[in-house]
Amino acid sequence: MAVNAQVPAQKAVYPADLTADRLNLLIKNVISGLRFVGRFFYKRKYVDLPKLSACHKSKFCNLKTKILSFATFVAALFCLSPALLFAQGSPLGSQVNGNFQLDAQYYMVDSAIRAFPVGEKMLMNSWTNITYTSGNFNAGLRYETYLNPVNGYDPRYKGTGVPYWFVDYKTGQFQVTAGHIYDQFGSGMIFRTYEEHNLGYDNALNGIRVKFTPVKGIELKGIYGVQRYFWDYGPGIVRGGDADVNLNDLIPSLENSKLRLQLGGSFVSKYEANELVYNAKQEELVLPLNVASGAGRFNLSYGNFGLGAEYVQKMNDPNEQNNYIYKKGEALLLNVSYNQKGLGILIQAKRLDNMMFKSKRTGEEKVLDINYLPAITKQQTYTLAAVYPYATQPNSEMGISGQLNYKIKKNTWLGGKYGTDIAVTCSAINSIVKDFVGDTIKGTLGYTSPFFKIGDTKYFRDLNVEIGHKFNKSFKMQVTYMHEDYNIYAITNDLDAQGLSMIHAHIFIADMTYKITPSKALRLETQALLSKQDEGNWMMGLLEYTVAPTWFVSFADQWNYGNDDSGRRFHYPLVAVAYNNNANRVQLSYGKQRAGVVCVGGVCRVVPASNGFSVSITTSF
Amino acid sequence: MTNSKYLNSLLLAAAALFLLVSCDKVDAPYVIRNAPVDTAACPVPEFPAVTAHFKHVLLEDYTGHTCPNCPRAGLIARDLKEQYKDSLVVIAVHAGWFANVNAGDPVWNYDFRTAQGTAWDDFFKVGNLGNPNGMVCRKGYPENKQVAKPSAWADGVKSALTEAPLMDLQLITEYSAADDKLCVHVKTSFPESLTGRGLNLSVVLTEDSIVQAQYNGDATVGTTPYILDYVHMHVMRGAVNGTWGTPVLSKDNTSSAPVINTFQVHFTGFNPNAMVPKNCHVVAFVYDIDTKEVLQAAETAVRQ
Numbered sequence: 001m002a003v004n005a006q007v008p009a010q011k012a013v014y015p016a017d018l019t020a021d022r023l024n025l026l027i028k029n030v031i032s033g034l035r036f037v038g039r040f041f042y043k044r045k046y047v048d049l050p051k052l053s054a055c056h057k058s059k060f061c062n063l064k065t066k067i068l069s070f071a072t073f074v075a076a077l078f079c080l081s082p083a084l085l086f087a088q089g090s091p092l093g094s095q096v097n098g099n100f101q102l103d104a105q106y107y108m109v110d111s112a113i114r115a116f117p118v119g120e121k122m123l124m125n126s127w128t129n130i131t132y133t134s135g136n137f138n139a140g141l142r143y144e145t146y147l148n149p150v151n152g153y154d155p156r157y158k159g160t161g162v163p164y165w166f167v168d169y170k171t172g173q174f175q176v177t178a179g180h181i182y183d184q185f186g187s188g189m190i191f192r193t194y195e196e197h198n199l200g201y202d203n204a205l206n207g208i209r210v211k212f213t214p215v216k217g218i219e220l221k222g223i224y225g226v227q228r229y230f231w232d233y234g235p236g237i238v239r240g241g242d243a244d245v246n247l248n249d250l251i252p253s254l255e256n257s258k259l260r261l262q263l264g265g266s267f268v269s270k271y272e273a274n275e276l277v278y279n280a281k282q283e284e285l286v287l288p289l290n291v292a293s294g295a296g297r298f299n300l301s302y303g304n305f306g307l308g309a310e311y312v313q314k315m316n317d318p319n320e321q322n323n324y325i326y327k328k329g330e331a332l333l334l335n336v337s338y339n340q341k342g343l344g345i346l347i348q349a350k351r352l353d354n355m356m357f358k359s360k361r362t363g364e365e366k367v368l369d370i371n372y373l374p375a376i377t378k379q380q381t382y383t384l385a386a387v388y389p390y391a392t393q394p395n396s397e398m399g400i401s402g403q404l405n406y407k408i409k410k411n412t413w414l415g416g417k418y419g420t421d422i423a424v425t426c427s428a429i430n431s432i433v434k435d436f437v438g439d440t441i442k443g444t445l446g447y448t449s450p451f452f453k454i455g456d457t458k459y460f461r462d463l464n465v466e467i468g469h470k471f472n473k474s475f476k477m478q479v480t481y482m483h484e485d486y487n488i489y490a491i492t493n494d495l496d497a498q499g500l501s502m503i504h505a506h507i508f509i510a511d512m513t514y515k516i517t518p519s520k521a522l523r524l525e526t527q528a529l530l531s532k533q534d535e536g537n538w539m540m541g542l543l544e545y546t547v548a549p550t551w552f553v554s555f556a557d558q559w560n561y562g563n564d565d566s567g568r569r570f571h572y573p574l575v576a577v578a579y580n581n582n583a584n585r586v587q588l589s590y591g592k593q594r595a596g597v598v599c600v601g602g603v604c605r606v607v608p609a610s611n612g613f614s615v616s617i618t619t620s621f
Numbered sequence: 622m623t624n625s626k627y628l629n630s631l632l633l634a635a636a637a638l639f640l641l642v643s644c645d646k647v648d649a650p651y652v653i654r655n656a657p658v659d660t661a662a663c664p665v666p667e668f669p670a671v672t673a674h675f676k677h678v679l680l681e682d683y684t685g686h687t688c689p690n691c692p693r694a695g696l697i698a699r700d701l702k703e704q705y706k707d708s709l710v711v712i713a714v715h716a717g718w719f720a721n722v723n724a725g726d727p728v729w730n731y732d733f734r735t736a737q738g739t740a741w742d743d744f745f746k747v748g749n750l751g752n753p754n755g756m757v758c759r760k761g762y763p764e765n766k767q768v769a770k771p772s773a774w775a776d777g778v779k780s781a782l783t784e785a786p787l788m789d790l791q792l793i794t795e796y797s798a799a800d801d802k803l804c805v806h807v808k809t810s811f812p813e814s815l816t817g818r819g820l821n822l823s824v825v826l827t828e829d830s831i832v833q834a835q836y837n838g839d840a841t842v843g844t845t846p847y848i849l850d851y852v853h854m855h856v857m858r859g860a861v862n863g864t865w866g867t868p869v870l871s872k873d874n875t876s877s878a879p880v881i882n883t884f885q886v887h888f889t890g891f892n893p894n895a896m897v898p899k900n901c902h903v904v905a906f907v908y909d910i911d912t913k914e915v916l917q918a919a920e921t922a923v924r925q
Contacts (some may be wrong), residue, residue, distance in 0.1 A: 105893075214629050222636075239643065269643030276744070276865060278819070278910060284865045285654035291646030302771055316647050326651050443651050 008369040067072040072370075078131050094134030099620035101197070105150050110611035112363070113592060123150040139151075143166035153200040154366075156230040164195075164204055164227060174584060175211040180204040184372065185242040185266035189312045189331045190295040192372035193227065199605050204228045205238060205370050217250030218243070225361045227368050234368040236359030240268030240535065253454055263312075266295040270359050270370060277324060279443030285324060291317040293329070293357060295372075306337040312355070312443055318443070319361040322354050322395055324571050325446025329354035331373065346406040346601040348376040351448055353432055366605065369555070376401040377427045378464055383558065384540055385529040388486040390429065390460045398454055399429030418470040426463045431455030431490070458502065461485035473515070480509040493595070505531040519548045530562070537562025552578040554588075556593060570594075588614040653863045658883045662698075663804035664884055666789050674812055676786040678778050679906050679918040680711050682755045682771075682855070683747040685719025686733060689838030689846065694753035694771040694840060699854070701778055708782055710904055712827055713855040714738040716750025728849070731833045732893065737825070737860040757781055758915040759908065767913075782855060792918040793902050803886040803898070803923060805861060807905045809869045819910040821864035824884055826858045826891065828922075829900045850883035858892040858901070869907060884924040898923050 048390040058409060060250040103125045106542040107118040109368040124147055130138035137287045142164040166179030184192035207225015212221070226233040247261045248254045254261075278587040279284045297310035314329035338345040357370045373392045376399060403425045408415035432455045434447040441447075462484045470476040486503040506529070513523045525542040542556035558572040574591030595609040680697050684691040698711050715733030722732045742748045746755060747768050754768050757777030761767035769777050791808040805824055835851035837843050843851070858867075861884045869880045888896050906918040 094759075212632060220632065220636075267643075274740075276660075276910075278868075279652060281652075281868065284863065285652055286647050288645035288647050290643050290645045313645055318651075326647060326649075443649075445649065562902075572647070 016089050021181070026214045029497065037261040055265065056428065067368060085573075091425070094132070095599065096130065098128065098130040099619065100126070100128045100618065102617040103150060103523055104615050106613040107151070108608060108612045109569040110592065110609070112568075113550065113572070113611065114595060115592070115607040115609045115611040118151065121147055121435070123148050125150050125153065125197075125347070136170040138168040139166065149200070151610055152605060154230065157200065159231050161231060163202070163231060173213050175213075176217065176268065177209040177211075178207075180206050180228070181209045181225065183221075185221070185240065185268070186264055186295055186297045186310050187333055187374055188372035189310060189333060190266045190267045190293050190357075190371055191238075191240050191242075192369075194372065199366075201366065201605075202228050203367070205240075206233060215250065217248070218244045220244075227370070229360070229368055234363070236270045236272040236361075236368070237269065238270050238359050238370055240266065242266040254604050259301065262299040264295075264297045268293050268299075268357075268370060270357075272361055275362065277318075277443075283443065285318060285443045287318060287361070288316055291357075292313055295381055297565070304338055304340050306335070306339070309334045314355060314357055317357065317361075319352075319356065319358060320363065321356045321358070321365060323442060323444045325354070327354050327446040327448075328423060329357070330451075333374065333376075342407040344403070346403040347400070348402075349400045350374075350376050351398045351432065351451070352392070352394060353396050354446070360593075375458065377429070377462060378403075378425045382507075382511075382525070382527060383542075383556075384538055385464075385480070385482055385507050386531040387529060387538065387596065388484055388488070388503060388505060390427075390462075390486075391491055391597070393429075393491070396432045396434070396449075396455075397429050397459060398432045399427060399460070401425065401427035416469060416471065421466075423466040423468075429458075429460040431457035431459065434509065457490060457491050458485060458486070459487045475512070475514050477513075478509075478511045480507070480511075482509075484506040501533060503533040505529055505533075521546045521548070525556075535568075550580050552576075552580070556591075583620040585616075587614075587620045589614045628824075643846070653865075659886050662802070663795070663806070663883050663885050664796075665806055665881055666793050666875045668793065668806075668808045668881070671789045671791070671810060674786045674789055675708065675765070675869060676782055676784055677918040678705070678709050678781040679758055679904075679915045680709060680755060680774060680778060681741075681747075682711065682713045683716055683742055683752055684713050684756055685715055685717060685752050686731065686741075686833065686853075687721070687722070687729060687836045688699045688719035688752040688906060689836045691719070691753045692835060692837045692851070693839045694755075694847070695749075697771045697774055700757075701775060702815055705778065705782065707920070709778055710906070710920045711855045711906055712825065712857050712858050713853065714741060714747075716742035719748075719752045733831075733833075733853070733856055735859045735892070737864045738857050742865045743747070758918075759913045762913045769773050780888060787811070787813070788820075788907060788917050790905055790917045792919045792921040793901060794903055794923055796898060796923050800899065801887050801889050803888065803903075805884040805886065805903050806906075807919075808879055808884045808886075809882070809907055809917075810879040812872070814877045815870060816874060816877075817872055818870065819872040820870040820916070821866040821910050822862070822869045822880075822882055822905060822907050824861040824882075824903060826861065826886070826896075826907045827855050827902045827904055828858050828896055829854045829856075829902070830897075831856055831900075836902055855902075858894075858896055861886055861903075866908070868910075869873070 011345070019103060019389060063530045104111075104122060107115065108249065109115060109117045124145070127142055127144045129140065129142045131138065136276045141162050143162050145160040147160065149155055149157045156397040159419045166177055166181065182193050184194070185338050193203050193205045195204060204227040205223060205227055207223065209221065209223045211219045221244075222240070224239045226237055229280035243265050245263045247263065248257060269290055271290050274287055274289060276289060279285060291314065293312060293314035295310060295312040297308070299308040300306070302492050310333050312331040316326040318326055319325035332351045334349045336347045338482045349364065352373055354541045355371065355373060358368045360368045361369055373394050375390065375392050377390040380389060404423070406422045408420040408422065409417040410417060414420055431538065433453040434455070436447045437445050462482065464480065464482045466478060467477070467481045468478040484503070484505045484507065488503055494616060508528045510526050511523070513521055515521045523544040523546070525540070525544070526574050527540040529538040531537060538558060538560050540556065540558045542554060544552070544554040546552050556574045560568065563569045572592040572594045574589060574593070576587060576589035578585060593607070596607055597605070626683065682694060684694065693804065695713070702709055702711050716738045720734050723729045745759065745767050747754050747756065750768050753771055753773065755774060756767050757769050757774060757782050759767055760777070760781070760819070789810045789812070793806040795804040796802070805888075806822060806849060807820060807822060831853040832850050832851045833853060834847055835853070836847045837845050837851070865883055869882065871879065888898055901923040903922050903923060904918065904920045906913045906915045
C-alpha cells in the first residue's frame, strides 16, 4: 500500500488490475481455442486434404490453416490408433490386454440388521484396465466409475474418470515410467503404492520412476510424485530412491554359491507446505516441511535356511494420526525360515513405533499412505474366522508369529493314500512400552520407548490348526480349529467398543468336497464361532454345487444364535449363482450381509450391513 | 574413465544431494514461543476503564513496489482511512512476486518484505491472484473468499463496521530512545463470554513515510511508469509475536477474563532496514484461530 504525498487529491476511476486483465485474456484465448477445435470436430465433417496439402507448399499459408492441419493429423491419429495398435500385431510382438469388473448392488431396507435405506436404491462400482505392450514399451490406463460407490466404499470415490494411466519404456540400462506408479521398496515399510479393490484403496504415485541397472546385480530406482486422493492428489510430494544389490549376481565367484545374499537400502522423503497447528496451549507448532525416512535390509539364504530383516527409521513427522508428536518412527521386520520337502517353518517378528507415514499430515487413517506395514498374522479366508481380523497398528505394536507346515507322508497310518497336510500358525501382538514425557502429548516429543521391551496391553493372540486330508479320489476334507483373543477397542479404535473386554473366540471349521463326477462337485462348509463376548456365538453353513467349468450355485447362512440379545439372533442367508465362460464370469446373489470388517494384508475397511441383490461381472482378454 | 562410470558418478552425486536436502529436523520445544518479557523493564501500566465498545476493522493491502496498479489501490486505502479515521486500521503487506527485489539494481533493491507478511500471503493465497488485492478482517476464509479486490474494500469495511464488537482492545506503548526499547501492552477484554472460541492476538509494527521507488501505471496518481520518490505508508515492518500471534483465549475456556499481554521490542535489528520510531505504529488485532477472521483491531503511534 502506498500513498504519494505529491499526488493531487483527485478522484479517478480505478482501472482493472493488470494481472486480472492478463488472466481474462488467457481465459478468452483458451475458450476461443476450444471453440475452434469444437467447430473443427463437430461442424467440419469433411476435411479438404488436397487444399491443406497445397497450403503447406504455399508460403502464404496462414497460422489458422496450419493449426487446422495439425488438428487433422491428431484427429486422424486418434481415430486410427486402434487400427495401428492391432495392425502392429504379432510381427512386432505387440499386444493389448484388458480386464473389466462390475459390482452392483440393489439395496433393500432391513432396519433390524441396520441395513439402512439407500437413496439411489442401487449402487455400482466398475473399472476397466487396458494395457498395451510392444517390445520394451508399455502403456496402460484404468477407467473407473462409482455411481455411486457401493456401501462400505468411501463416498469420495463418487464419479467417473481415468484416474490411472502410465507409459513405460526400457532402453539400455534405463527404464522410465511416467504417469501413475505402483511400486515398493523392500517390504514396503518405507514406500509402497498399491491398489486393492476389496478395500477401496488406491495410493498410486502420479509422477515419474527411473530404474537404472549399472551392472548385473545392482538396481537403482528413483521415484518422484504425488499420491492419488480419490479423484484428486494429496498435498504432499513424495520422492525417494532405492538400491538393491544381489551379491550372487554381482560377484561371479558367488554365482553358484549355496549362500545367497541380497542387500538393499532406501530413502524416502515427503514435502508438505506449512499448516497452522496449535497445541493445547494454542502455541503454533513448528512443523517439518520435509520428512525423511531411511531403511536398510538384507535377505540371506543358505541351503534350506533363510533369514531376512528390514529396519526403517523415520524422522520427526508430527501428524494428526500420531497426535503431532515429534518422536522419530521406527520399524523392524525379521523373518527366519526353514524349508524342506514336506516341512516348512516360518517365524516372523515385527516392531512398529510411530510409523504412520502419509503425504498429508492431516490425513485420515486410510488415505495417502506412503508406506505399507505388512501383517504377520494369518490372513483368514473362512467367513467366521475373519469376523475378528487383526489390523496392523501403525502407531505402535510388537509381535511375533510362527507357521509350521507339515505333510504326513503317503501310505502311512496317518497319511493314508494321499498324505495329510497339517498347518499350525500362531501369533501374539502386544503394545510397546511408552514412557510419556509430559502431561500433554500434542506438540511434544511424545514418549520414549525401550526398543526391546514388550508392552503390557495384549492386542491379539491366535492359534490356528488346519488338517487337510484326501480320503479317496472323490472326497477330501479340511478341518480347522482356531482360538483368538481380540482386543476390539485397541484394534478397531471404535469408540463404541470402548470399555469392552478382550474377546475370546473358539472357531471350528469343516470344509468337505465330494466329487460326484469329474466335472461336478458338492462342497459343504460348516463353521462355528463360540464366544461369550461381543455378539456371542455364530454358526454358518454353506453348500456349493459346481458344474465345472461353467456353473456354480451356492447357499449359505450365518446365524448369530448366541447373541445375548435374543431379539438380535439374526440369520444372514445368501444365495448365489455364477456362470463362467472362458475369461468371463457373471454372478448373481441375493441375501443379507452382516456388518463387519474386511481386511487385506492387515489393512481393513468397515462394511455396513446390507440386504439385497448383487451382480458381479468380470471379463478379461 | 568410461562413459558408464561418468554416468554412475553423476547419478551418485545426484542421490547424495537429494539425501542432504530432503529432511528438516525440528528440535525442542517444537512450538513458536515468544521470548519471555522482562516485566521489570516493561512494567504493566494501569489501563483506563472502557466506557464504550467500538468495532475497529483491519484492512490488509497486499502490495509490491514493482506493481504498477498498486499506487491506485493505495489511494483507495488512504481515502477509506480518511473517511473512517481510527475505526479503520490499515497494514500494507509487501509480499509476493511484485515485492521481489533486484539486488543488483541501484533503484529496485529496497526490500519491503517481511517473513510474516510472506507467510500470510502464502497462507491466504493473496498474491496468487495478483496485486493489488487485500483482505478486510480476513473474512471469507476458509471458503477461499478472503481475498478482496480494491474495488470491494469500501463495501467490506462499511459492512464490517456495522458488526457488534466481541471484545475491546486497548493498546499502551512506552518508547525509550535511549534504551532503544519499546514496551507494548495490550489488554483484551470480553464484554460477553466467548465459550468455545480460540482467539489469538497478533501485534505488528508498521511504518509511514518511507520514500522509495514505486512502479506506477496510472498517470492520475503520479508519474509513469514509476515514481522514484514515492511515499510508502502503513508498511508492515514485522510481527512482534510471530506469524500467528499469541493465544488470548483457549477453546476450552470457562471464563472470559481480561487478558493483558506485554511485549518488548528493540528497534535496532527488528527489520533489516533502519526504522524511524516516530513514523512507526503498533497494530494489534485479535482473530479466531479456526476461521482466521479478525474480530477486533487497534493502532497507536510508537511515540505518545
